[in-house]
Amino acid sequence: MLKFTEEHEWLKIEGGVATVGITTHAAEQLGDLVFVELPEVGATFSKGGDASTVESVKAASDVYCPLDGEIVEVNEAIVADPSLVNSDPQGAGWFFKLKLANPADADALMDEAAYKELVG
Amino acid sequence: MDGSSELKKTPLHALNLSLGGRMVPFAGYEMPVQYAAGVMKEHLHTRAAAGLFDVSHMGQVTVRARSGDNADAARALETLVPVDVLGLGEGRQRYALFTNNDGGILDDLMIANRGDHFYVVVNAACKDADFAHMQAAIGDVCELTLHDDRALVALQGPHAESVLAELWADVSSMRFMDVRACDLHDADCIVSRSGYTGEDGFEISIPADLAEAVCRRLLDHPDVLPIGLGARDSLRLEAGLCLYGNDIDTTTTPVEGALEWAIQKVRRTGGDRTGGFPGAEIILDQLENGAERRRVGLKAEGRAPIRGGAVLATDAEGEDVVGTVTSGGFGPNVDGPVAMGYVTKSAATPGTQLYAGVRGKFLPITVATLPFVKNTFKR
Numbered sequence A: 001m002l003k004f005t006e007e008h009e010w011l012k013i014e015g016g017v018a019t020v021g022i023t024t025h026a027a028e029q030l031g032d033l034v035f036v037e038l039p040e041v042g043a044t045f046s047k048g049g050d051a052s053t054v055e056s057v058k059a060a061s062d063v064y065c066p067l068d069g070e071i072v073e074v075n076e077a078i079v080a081d082p083s084l085v086n087s088d089p090q091g092a093g094w095f096f097k098l099k100l101a102n103p104a105d106a107d108a109l110m111d112e113a114a115y116k117e118l119v120g
Numbered sequence B: 001m002d003g004s005s006e007l008k009k010t011p012l013h014a015l016n017l018s019l020g021g022r023m024v025p026f027a028g029y030e031m032p033v034q035y036a037a038g039v040m041k042e043h044l045h046t047r048a049a050a051g052l053f054d055v056s057h058m059g060q061v062t063v064r065a066r067s068g069d070n071a072d073a074a075r076a077l078e079t080l081v082p083v084d085v086l087g088l089g090e091g092r093q094r095y096a097l098f099t100n101n102d103g104g105i106l107d108d109l110m111i112a113n114r115g116d117h118f119y120v121v122v123n124a125a126c127k128d129a130d131f132a133h134m135q136a137a138i139g140d141v142c143e144l145t146l147h148d149d150r151a152l153v154a155l156q157g158p159h160a161e162s163v164l165a166e167l168w169a170d171v172s173s174m175r176f177m178d179v180r181a182c183d184l185h186d187a188d189c190i191v192s193r194s195g196y197t198g199e200d201g202f203e204i205s206i207p208a209d210l211a212e213a214v215c216r217r218l219l220d221h222p223d224v225l226p227i228g229l230g231a232r233d234s235l236r237l238e239a240g241l242c243l244y245g246n247d248i249d250t251t252t253t254p255v256e257g258a259l260e261w262a263i264q265k266v267r268r269t270g271g272d273r274t275g276g277f278p279g280a281e282i283i284l285d286q287l288e289n290g291a292e293r294r295r296v297g298l299k300a301e302g303r304a305p306i307r308g309g310a311v312l313a314t315d316a317e318g319e320d321v322v323g324t325v326t327s328g329g330f331g332p333n334v335d336g337p338v339a340m341g342y343v344t345k346s347a348a349t350p351g352t353q354l355y356a357g358v359r360g361k362f363l364p365i366t367v368a369t370l371p372f373v374k375n376t377f378k379r
Helices: A024-030 A076-080 A083-087 A103-108 A112-119 B013-018 B039-048 B070-078 B124-138 B160-165 B169-173 B208-220 B229-238 B280-289
Strands: A002-004 A009-014 A017-022 A033-037 A050-056 A060-064 A069-074 A096-100 B022-026 B029-034 B050-054 B059-065 B093-099 B105-113 B118-122 B142-146 B150-156 B179-184 B187-192 B201-207 B224-227 B293-300 B311-313 B321-331 B336-344 B353-358 B361-368
Touching: A002 A112, A009 A103, A017 A024, A024 A083, A033 A076, A033 A083, A076 A083, A096 A103, B013 B029, B013 B208, B029 B039, B029 B229, B039 B050, B039 B224, B039 B229, B050 B208, B059 B070, B059 B124, B070 B105, B070 B118, B070 B124, B070 B142, B105 B124, B105 B187, B118 B124, B124 B142, B150 B160, B150 B208, B160 B169, B160 B201, B169 B179, B187 B208, B201 B208, B208 B224, B229 B321, B229 B336, B293 B321, B293 B353, B321 B353
Parallel strands: B050 B224
Antiparallel strands: A002 A009, A009 A017, A017 A096, A033 A050, A050 A060, A069 A096, B022 B029, B050 B150, B059 B118, B059 B142, B093 B105, B105 B118, B150 B201, B179 B187, B187 B201, B293 B336, B293 B361, B311 B321, B311 B353, B321 B336, B353 B361
């Protein structure tokens, strides 16, 4: 199940665990990323919490936790090479895996068609 | 300046859009922050080949002595800047600062001697205030004209000379800070061998109606990419150059800003034309005795960029605060974070270990000599 947030994150949900990243649209808007800070594995976040920070040449931006949950895995590859987020934002450029506290909450998020409508 | 309808457009606005410029508000203008290539590629391309920047938002002012004697205009300008203008030869340009009575900096600018007048380039955000300041102070002696009828572009990088030489062969005889009139593609241009990237290059003033045609000729060259404000900022930061409003302003003096090199001997204590500019007493004293704080380069040890506003401390707990970062970001050629800021005199020695506050943590950062990349000016 692929879901999207208004903050331009995507979630691929399998068995109660969401792989989370930023959308192609967000990656384009941010420009070339030079630094990514990921959360600790085991950390818990509420929906809207600052789960990660990304920095482009120009500015820093937060990546919000899209739903309540616990971080169970992070993608160290994007720390070593932040440009992965620009080259493959919805694939190899994923950020973290989130064990959802309430998997049913995901139903309220946008599907791909709704997100495409949002970003035009 | 919130509604985009109020934003001004440069003579190259249509060209910027057609080149895929991502437009943002800057100093009251709608300006390209980047083009299709993106900030990183644009930055690296400028240092490897050549980049073309639209800087038409900056103010171009001619200063002409009412007496007809250009030395009168030089003397008038010297009442506003701590710089040797009278000794500036015809066809030469130099960096200057408008100071205020507290020794602070109202703006930084370039002054060129064009033989029968001076040609001054000031920052976009300050240009109306600068013009009013000049008009009030020297308008009785000089006729001042703000040239909104001209575009200004910068062609920067190691291939800038060979690119421009295809339009104008004489360019190769120019040295760093030379200024000449020339005919580019049937346009009356003013070319100076200068810029704000740390690279060799040129700044070209072009009549507004011909600017797009001249720029298209330059962009036709395979070595040239259009470069936006994003890369302009990272290039000047790596080159250790100040951004007015961030690194220098009315609360910083030229000595605090480490800009003593812009104040020639003749205007200093013991010189033939000592003082005579706003804030002279303070600035001359600081030239002799130093200032309590100083602008320094800062190099972080980690990968996290340290941005303007970050607090600098001598300890990892952030308790002993000694300064603030004024601009910072990622340096694509340095391949790491670079910054500059102000620290107290005792912490200003290169190699001093400090800590910068970033998102609640204090990250190690070291005082470094500027620039971060060696400049390649053709002196």
